[in-house]
Amino acid sequence: MDAIFVRHVETLRPQxxxxxxxxxxxxxxxxxxxxxxxxxxxxxxxxxxxxxRSNDIRGRIGRHCLPGATHRMAAFAFRLAREATGSTKPxxxxxxxxxxxxxxxxxxxxxxxxxxxxxxxxxLRFVEENDPIRQTLLEVYVAIVLGTPYNxxxxx
Numbered sequence: 231m232d233a234i235f236v237r238h239v240e241t242l243r244p245q246x247x248x249x250x251x252x253x254x255x256x257x258x259x260x261x262x263x264x265x266x267x268x269x270x271x272x273x274x275x276x277x278x279x280x281x282x283r284s285n286d287i288r289g290r291i292g293r294h295c296l297p298g299a300t301h302r303m304a305a306f307a308f309r310l311a312r313e314a315t316g317s318t319k320p321x322x323x324x325x326x327x328x329x330x331x332x333x334x335x336x337x338x339x340x341x342x343x344x345x346x347x348x349x350x351x352x353x354l355r356f357v358e359e360n361d362p363i364r365q366t367l368l369e370v371y372v373a374i375v376l377g378t379p380y381n382x383x384x385x386x
Contacts, residue, residue: 242371245357254353257291265358269369273353278376280306283369287356295349301333310345
């Protein structure tokens with residue numbers, strides 16, 4: 231394996247340990263001081279569900295779960311709402327099944343609103359990682375090691 235890549239990979243395990251040892255907080259009660267850039271982990275009932283990365287963790291968490299977050303901002307909540315309503319097959323065509331189309335279905339809007347509330351009640355951990363390459367590798371590593379079910383890294 232290439233030595234440069236190995237050096238990056240060797241930094242991942244200690245960051246995972248730091249992440250998991252972080253005392254969780256609630257997304258709607260973030261402490262005053264949090265890292266600007268890094269990865270975050272959302273957990274519910276001791277089940278790790280989703281790991282993400284951001285160059286603005288505070289802002290990204292808000293976009294996941296604040297009541298005013300739109301379907302374009304709150305991708306994780308949108309995915310939870312798809313699952314809750316059985317609308318699991320995404321489409322990028324206008325109309326039924328599309329993001330905009332689903333937001334015209336009252337039952338889906340209720341599920342989306344509930345999903346944002348659900349995320350606000352999850353446990354949140356985060357760890358600083360400023361280097362964009364290690365940040366990307368760390369997100370993938372944590373998702374694989376913890377088996378987060380809502381990270382699939384599929385292309386759109």
